[in-house]
Amino acid sequence: MDYLFWSQTIIWAFILGYLIILIKKSEKLEQELDILKKELDKKDN
Amino acid sequence: MIILLVLTVISIIASLYASFIYAPTELIMGDIQRIFYFHMGTVWVATVAFTIVFIASIMFLKSGKRKWDILALSSAEIGVLFITLTIITGSIWAKPIWGTWWTWDPQLTTTFILWILYIVYLILRSVAGDNVKQARFAAVFSIIAFIDLPLVYISARLKRGISPVVFGPGGGGIESKMLITMLITFLACTLLFIILLKQRILYEKIKDNLRLLKSRTI
Numbered sequence: 001m002d003y004l005f006w007s008q009t010i011i012w013a014f015i016l017g018y019l020i021i022l023i024k025k026s027e028k029l030e031q032e033l034d035i036l037k038k039e040l041d042k043k044d045n
Numbered sequence: 046m047i048i049l050l051v052l053t054v055i056s057i058i059a060s061l062y063a064s065f066i067y068a069p070t071e072l073i074m075g076d077i078q079r080i081f082y083f084h085m086g087t088v089w090v091a092t093v094a095f096t097i098v099f100i101a102s103i104m105f106l107k108s109g110k111r112k113w114d115i116l117a118l119s120s121a122e123i124g125v126l127f128i129t130l131t132i133i134t135g136s137i138w139a140k141p142i143w144g145t146w147w148t149w150d151p152q153l154t155t156t157f158i159l160w161i162l163y164i165v166y167l168i169l170r171s172v173a174g175d176n177v178k179q180a181r182f183a184a185v186f187s188i189i190a191f192i193d194l195p196l197v198y199i200s201a202r203l204k205r206g207i208s209p210v211v212f213g214p215g216g217g218g219i220e221s222k223m224l225i226t227m228l229i230t231f232l233a234c235t236l237l238f239i240i241l242l243k244q245r246i247l248y249e250k251i252k253d254n255l256r257l258l259k260s261r262t263i
Contacts, residue, residue, distance in 0.1 A: 001076045005065050007137065008083050011130060012057050015237060018126065022244045029251045036258045043262075 049240050056233035060086075063226040071223075077141050082226050084134040086234035087127045092194065093238065094124030095163065099191040102184035111253070114180055117187060118170050119245035123238060125163050132160060151200035155193060162190035175256075 064082045071078035097120040105113035135153070136146045147153065166187045173179030219227070 001065070004076060004080055008064070008080065009061065011083070019241055019244060022248055026244065026248045026251055029248070029255055033251060033255050033258065036255065036262065040258065040262065
């Protein structure tokens with residue numbers, strides 16, 4: 001019973017971990033996007 | 046997004062509580078049956094995900110709009126994640142019940158083929174990149190791959206192997222506390238799917254914007 005509970009909890013944690021990785025990767029790309037936008041604005045001006 | 050995330054975490058905790066404390070022990074299989082709630086939840090999400098891939102791929106072929114391509118790709122990735130978990134949890138259940146981690150039962154075989162088909166789709170889609178023609182080819186492939194999904198369900202009913210049938214004609218039915226546990230787990234899996242899909246789509250959109258801006262700077 002114990003090993004079943006922990007294996008299921010680990011699987012849930014694994015999926016939530018995948019979600020956190022997705023959020024972090026999106027944030028990183030958004031920062032990159034902002035920097036690039038600012039650079040383009042500077043060029044245009 | 047934060048509210049959805051909080052609701053998802055609460056429903057996951059509720060699902061764990063219901064699966065291991067609230068639900069009664071199954072008379073024949075014993076405690077190992079408790080993994081079935083989560084197993085069925087992953088089956089449900091994979092089914093929804095692959096159905097979305099099928100619809101989005103048809104819409105992409107019809108309209109050529111990138112948003113449908115993004116939806117298909119994102120949903121396929123999550124579908125593959127959940128079908129992998131279906132196979133893993135199914136094996137954990139099968140070992141003490143059947144005495145083996147895996148057997149080439151009709152339902153297991155069609156599930157394995159489904160898993161392979163969508164992995165191939167993800168490879169095709171990642172190779173395609175910006176190439177519209179190759180993206181359309183991947184969409185056609187995903188539509189053909191979808192044919193296997195109803196086969197997974199039909200195979201267990203038409204050609205009886207050793208996979209248990211619980212719901213529908215010929216199914217054994219389910220006790221009320223077990224049904225409530227299953228519904229809570231379905232809710233947790235569905236909420237997790239929604240949040241993952243939203244985030245995956247957002248990630249792909251940001252990547253598109255970045256690619257567009259980079260092409261302007263060159």
